[in-house]
Amino acid sequence: xxxxxxxxxxxxxxxxxxxxxxxxxxxxHDTMYWYKQDSKKFLKIMFSYNNKELIINETVxxxxxxxxxxxxxxxxxxxxxxxxxxxxxxxxxxxxxxxxKTIYFGEGSWLTVV
Amino acid sequence: AQKITQxxxxxxxxxxxxxxxxxxxxxxxxxxxxxxxxxxxxxEMIFLIYQGSYDEQNATEGRYSLNFQKARKSxxxxxxxxxxxxxxxxxxxxxxxxxxxxxxxxGTGTRLTVIP
Numbered sequence: 001x002x003x004x005x006x007x008x009x010x011x012x013x014x015x016x017x018x019x020x021x022x023x024x025x026x027x028x029h030d031t032m033y034w035y036k037q038d039s040k041k042f043l044k045i046m047f048s049y050n051n052k053e054l055i056i057n058e059t060v061x062x063x064x065x066x067x068x069x070x071x072x073x074x075x076x077x078x079x080x081x082x083x084x085x086x087x088x089x090x091x092x093x094x095x096x097x098x099x100x101k102t103i104y105f106g107e108g109s110w111l112t113v114v
Numbered sequence: 115a116q117k118i119t120q121x122x123x124x125x126x127x128x129x130x131x132x133x134x135x136x137x138x139x140x141x142x143x144x145x146x147x148x149x150x151x152x153x154x155x156x157x158e159m160i161f162l163i164y165q166g167s168y169d170e171q172n173a174t175e176g177r178y179s180l181n182f183q184k185a186r187k188s189x190x191x192x193x194x195x196x197x198x199x200x201x202x203x204x205x206x207x208x209x210x211x212x213x214x215x216x217x218x219x220x221g222t223g224t225r226l227t228v229i230p
Contacts, residue, residue, distance in 0.1 A: 031216050033216075033217060035218075040222070041153075041203060041222070041223050042220070042222055042223075043205065043207075043218075043220040044220070045217040045218065045219075048216065048217055056217055088157065090159060092159075094216050101147065101164045101166070102149075102161050102164060103149070103161070103209075103216065103218060104161065105151075105158065105159035105160075105161075106158075107157065107158045108157045108158060108159070110157070
């Protein structure tokens with residue numbers, strides 16, 4: 001069973017559209033994250049949720065909104081997509097124990113905006 | 115300032131040889147964690163090894179070991195007996211515990227190529 005799963009893996013869409021990427025983890029972890037990897041392979045935190053409470057919100061555009069229906073899911077909604085949003089988006093999860101020794105990543109979702 | 119610095123954009127190693135990938139970090143926290151991840155061409159992020167700032171011994175996981183030098187703020191990854199399947203991007207990352215969050219700060223990565 002995949003520990004952290006994201007769908008879709010590939011998404012090609014037009015500018016201005018609204019899209020969502022879903023993420024589910026079956027590890028029983030308390031914290032989930034979204035990371036963005038740009039074309040230069042640089043990974044940066046976007047959001048994290050701990051027990052359905054947003055605890056990090058980096059300076060990302062408000063077109064991006066995380067939504068967590070329950071502890072096992074953290075979906076990423078993106079409104080009015082722009083060309084610069086093209087990237088790989090990684091979902092991740094970890095236990096909330098004050099210092100996780102592992103943070104598990106999903107396989108990534110490749111978003112291309114045309 | 116960059117929290118994680120990886121100065122080697124690319125590295126080559128002969129199969130069966132050992133290779134060291136460099137990583138230095140910058141933090142004022144006393145408690146932090148250091149991670150290495152592998153990203154093969156298929157794109158997934160694979161956790162390799164973890165070192166806590168208070169761990170006295172260097173972490174080891176199979177062929178991976180982390181050369182932790184706290185005073186120099188370095189956390190180099192050593193891969194022994196390189197295999198062709200080790201060819202990938204390698205990312206060093208840090209978690210700072212004082213912020214109360216678990217998010218990771220990543221370096222820019224090193225692309226390792228293993229030569230047969």
